[in-house]
Amino acid sequence: MANSNLPRRIIKETQRLLSEPAPGISASPSEDNMRYFNVMILGPTQSPYEGGVFKLELFLPEEYPMAAPKVRFLTKIYHPNIDKLGRICLDILKDKWSPALQIRTVLLSIQALLSAPNPDDPLSENIAKHWKSNEAEAVETAKEWTRLYASGA
């Protein structure tokens, strides 16, 4: 197998992700590359993303766990901390990354970000502006996008 020299830590993490998945989250490694994960996160209840199924990709770089995993939304989403390309603005994916964090903690943090958008630290200026000037309307757009793009396939 191509992944024979996979570090024990990645194998352990993968096993645990598969055997005891976190609620609302599923992550499974790709067949041909054990460092590449297909991820699904359910929109948290009482958030504008409720009822949506969001696909993400997660990749563990060579330096993992010294360097943070690379994560990106594949499903279109209207969120002030996520840009058009699906890139996520989350401190633990950048300077607050610690090698003691895991794939599971990263995905739980992303799920939490869906429940609590933070327009003060935006990745998407326009959406953040919208969020700050008229939150009710922005939430409506987010719901609309969830219906349009994340209604499960």
Add this chain to the structure above:
Amino acid sequence: MEDYAASSDDEYRYSDPEDSVDAFDNDDNDYQLVSSKGPSTQVITKESLLGAQKEDLRKVMDMLSVREQHARTLLIFHRWDVEKLFAVYVDRGKHFLFSEAGVTVDEHRDSNSSAAPLTIMCEICIEDVPSDETTKMDCGHCFCNGCWTEHFIVKINEGQSKRIRCMAHKCYSICDEAVVITLLSKKHPDMAEKYERFLLESYIEDNKRVKWCPSAPHCGNAIRVEDDELFEVECSCGLQFCFSCLSEAHSPCSCLMWELWAKKCRDESETVNWITVHTKPCPKCHKPVEKNGGCNLVSCICGQAFCWLCGGATGREHTLSSIAAHSCGRYEEQEKTAERAKRDLYRYMHYHNRYKAHTDSFKLESKLKETIQKKIAVSEEKHSTLRDYSWVNNGLSRLFRSRRVLSYSYAFAFYMFGDELFKEEMTEAQREIKQNLFEDQQQQLEANVEKLSKILEERFQTFKYDKVMEIRMQIINLTTIIDKLCQKMYECIENDLLGSLHIGVHNIAPYKSKGIDKASELSVHNIAL
């Protein structure tokens, strides 16, 4: 930022392009009078960098009784400002000082005393590792040496050498540099070296009192200052520069004035301006056409006639005041903007011409250095009783220094009395009074500088003894007068001009009668290591 030519090659210097902004290279070095005041600036070379750093480390280590690596972490956090660090210590206490900077001292180190298990599961790699292959940091977090090492390498490559945090989540403790170096040295001595160099250079890069000399190619030195007043300094490589903006020494211009002026001189737009003021494009072939004669009908060499006021193509039939079958509407507005542009351009040219005249003279006078030494040699042969020629050398260095001052004083005046920076600061009448006051001083200085320049060119080596003594007196007098006049002009600038400003602080490096301070070599052997 300015480019600095390597200033060791005289030939290269004299061939500076005509309009070079850095017209003054540091040619007056050889004539520097010995500074009487103790030096407040020091050169830090590659060799003395370690020593310079140790001085500050020692202060902190003594004061707080901590080990060197902790002193360094504290100092890096406080950007090598020992005074500030001590102030935090006094105001907020040791605990705050340490935790703010991520220093944890020895709280968990002694755990070896209790019987350690043979293997430990490292939470990063999830491997069971013999306990002697793990390392516990001061914060108490313990991981295997392999994980630590990889972590250090990633952080160093990310450029985070100066503050490598512990691997545990939400632990803000800074890794002990001794541990970092020990672990890296085992398999990655190159990384250990890189890490140590970063720590060493932090003393320059994170320190507001130390700056790299801006020479290019770089001389390898840094300059350290004792206080943060604005001043100009000379590195041991010979480069003179403004410590604040790192461009060439530019007093009495403030850094902002100099930045604007240097940019203005470089910009081609001024030439473009001249063309827009004096020519108009032909409506047919678009070549610039100059106005000739009084009437507003101009003709291009292509044969097209057009109206000077609006630029529109016309026939050729016209009187002095009107062109047949052409009604021109935009006259007044166009005329006004053209007038203003012309006035601004002339104003700039006025100051720039004088600025440049002095930089050009400076270049010419630089050659006097050699000829004057020859003259002295001849004269020494001729008049055996005349041994002391310091009056010539002093006169010459006074000339160089005052030329610099004069030259930059025109760039200063351009902004001081122009609209760009201080339009709101004074009324038209106030400005006129101030300008007269300043120009009075400037002209007196200018007249005396020219006089001195002329006398220094005289062939005194051919003169009889009495005549030499006469010229000697003149040069000594002028040297003193010019020094006084420079001083007076600076007083005027500081007190009457800049001192009365309400908005915008414009600091200028003070006048140094004896020339720009040379930074002294830092003597490392005086420092207890």
